[in-house]
Amino acid sequence: MLDIKLVRNDLEKVRAGMSKRGANVPLDDFLKLDEERRKKLNEVEQLKNRRNTVSKEVGRLKAQGQDASLLIKEMQEEGDRVQTLDSEIRNIEDKLLEILLVIPNIPHESVPVGKDETENQIIRNWGEPRKFDFAPKTHDEVGVGIGIMDFERAAKISGARFVVMRGFGAKLERALCNFMLDLHTKEHGYTEIFPPFLVNRDSLTGTGQLPKFEEDLFKCVNGDYYLIPTAEVPVTNIHRDEILDAAQLPIKYAAYTACFRAEAGAAGRDTRGIIRQHQFNKVELVKFTKPEESYQEHEQLVNDAETVLKKLGLPYRVVLLCTGDQGFSAAKCYDLEVWLPSFNTYREISSCSNFEDFQARRANIRYRPGVGAKPEFVHTLNGSGIAVGRTVAAILENYQNEDGSVTVPEALRPYLGVERLYE
């Protein structure tokens, strides 16, 4: 959510930000409503002031046994006006909030202006895509081949975009989760969190998924619960409506969760394999920082996520998303893209965003800069550290052998207990 004062006082900056994104928002309606609200607020507060004064006088008169019926009668009439104004103001505030909640964040100045993913900027590459002396298979061919993935039974049990992982496949998922959590908690200083997978509306509004992206979410039919699309939601909302100590910052959390996405609008895309599933595992990194430190923490967050790929020996590149490709809440976002031989290209495996105070304002997450100082909004950041399902796909494709077996990356051997996966 943008600062209402920024919209009011620096409309041009907001307009420029929106146009860089290609977003169309009703800013003029907003300003008109805002002005109307202030006008009515002024009037009603004056009336209330009078009412408060007169009511005290009534109390005083009654305490002295005197008649106050004249004053009471007078206030009865004003009461109606107060009630009307109050409800009008509530109405306007609802509308203002409604608009404010669907305005995306303003991109940071370092973000390249562009309309879609073709204008993203490649920042750096790591590792050399392997040259195969045989025709590499797709990850699902490899997985099905060695009996660790079962799509047919998953379709029977649940439907399309699900997979049953079996034996060392299941163990590989678990090993990767543990490997990533160990890395981030032991070497990068994150505190491990295991949050709820079902959250309420307020949490999803806090991080920006609601009200605009309801169709991407799975909603429970009984109770006001949604399945989390990412651990970002429950973990960021841990500190909703809180005032944090400056000394605590930055707060760094790492969380494993399953993630659930409806993939509305992705029909026909990535239907093969486990690249795009309704349910997938992810280790997520979340930070709460002081505003002046968030961009430096953002770079470090990207490094922390990159370390996972480096240790696994998976070639990847870092991409800075352009204004038109950024998520709704982000001010700046880097994607990590891993090399997938069967696609003959890099595919997103991690997304690391700085939201500045956009989420903090929605979720009311503040900190006190010093003793007695006024609370200010923190900056929130998060990034995949990293998506487990896509990592499985990347390992199966990059580490496959001609006989259909898969070499286990060295970093994972202590977790899996074997050096090679085969049928």
Add this chain to the structure above:
RNA sequence: GGAGGAGUGUCCGAGUGGUUUAAGGAGGCGGUCUUGAAAACCGUUGUACCGCAAGGUACCGGGGGUUCGAAUCCCUCCUCCUCCGCCA
């Protein structure tokens, strides 16, 4: 799911319609005293919104209502505790 109890400021805690602009205590901050510290004493200590300012308005779990006036009365929702039932 059923029955009962409870939610007050950073914390504890008083307060069932009118000087409550929320008592009192603890903690924090500032000061006096002291070589220093402790103790004692004095002062101070929430958030948001409107306003150039003076100032005003709102907030006692959330929302709505009654009333000239609500922490206090009514409705509704949420959370926590106790007991019962069910349950991994």
